[in-house]
Amino acid sequence: MLTGTKEIKLIESALNGDQSSFKELYEYHVDGLFAFLSQFSNDRELVKDWTQSAFIKAFTKLESFKKNSRFKTWLFTIGMNEMRTAFRKKIHFEDLSDLETIPVEEEPQELENWKTAKAAIQQLSPDKKMIVILHIAEGYSHREISEMLSIKEGTSRIILHRAKEELRNKVTQ
């Protein structure tokens, strides 16, 4: 388990040119990022490209990482941007925050149930899939998702709400 303090020390060592610290950061985060990105393509070569591009960008721009946030969040944001660039911006998040109101949050046990609907999640559009996975599988809050994807918090909530309705329909069919 990589603690926040250890992670910051690794980042500082990496910034000082210690190559082994880069390797350690990579080994700790590669599985998570690869698994997340692999939800958006069945082409493993493509997922490998996104993953390594994300690491290269994160490591070469490491001095711009703000240490008050999690390295994983920053890495995932870069990874998603790599993927979205590769999709030529097909993953588009429409600003929906002013269009409708939704219940504040579902119950946690309901979220656990979504995990059984992985096949149905794979059929969602990329924008819905991204928010569902970030929220349910990765545990990010709507606030964090809004910062990662540069969208409004309300948009994240609405997309998740719509995705759940769609999934509910698919599962009950």
Add this chain to the structure above:
Amino acid sequence: MKNSFYTSSDLPDEKEKNTMWEEIESSLPKPKAKIINVHWRSFWIGNAAAVLILFASIGLFSTGKLILENNSEGSSDEQVYETLSSASDQLKDLTPLLIEQATELNKSSIESTAMAIEEIDLLIQEIKTDMLINGASPTKRNNLKRLYATKLDFYKDLLLNEDIQS
């Protein structure tokens, strides 16, 4: 709990990880060679300090040398003054004897010469005190020698005057 969303097929195998790492490693910023940065401000301050230290050392050396020279000069002068002082002290005993032997006519002349000698003694003491407090100078040393010489001249006058009278 949340990680159970992913299955083992979602994870990269060791070969994939190594392939990715090799690509990443080749793009990593290379460790910078250590560059010796010259901090110019410190460099110039250091140089200025070195020059000041050099001047101070030269000053110290010169002062020390001067003090040593002055001390040796001063000590030789001191010996001269001591000799003169003891010589004139011995002559001091001569004055009452001369007065005793002198005729009434000469007594007043001898007594006034003795008073002049006492005045000279006071001046000698003043210069000696000044030299002790403020240090010696060539002028002070000359003045002192002149006073001793004058004092000895007065004693000579006393003796010769006595010879003429007798």
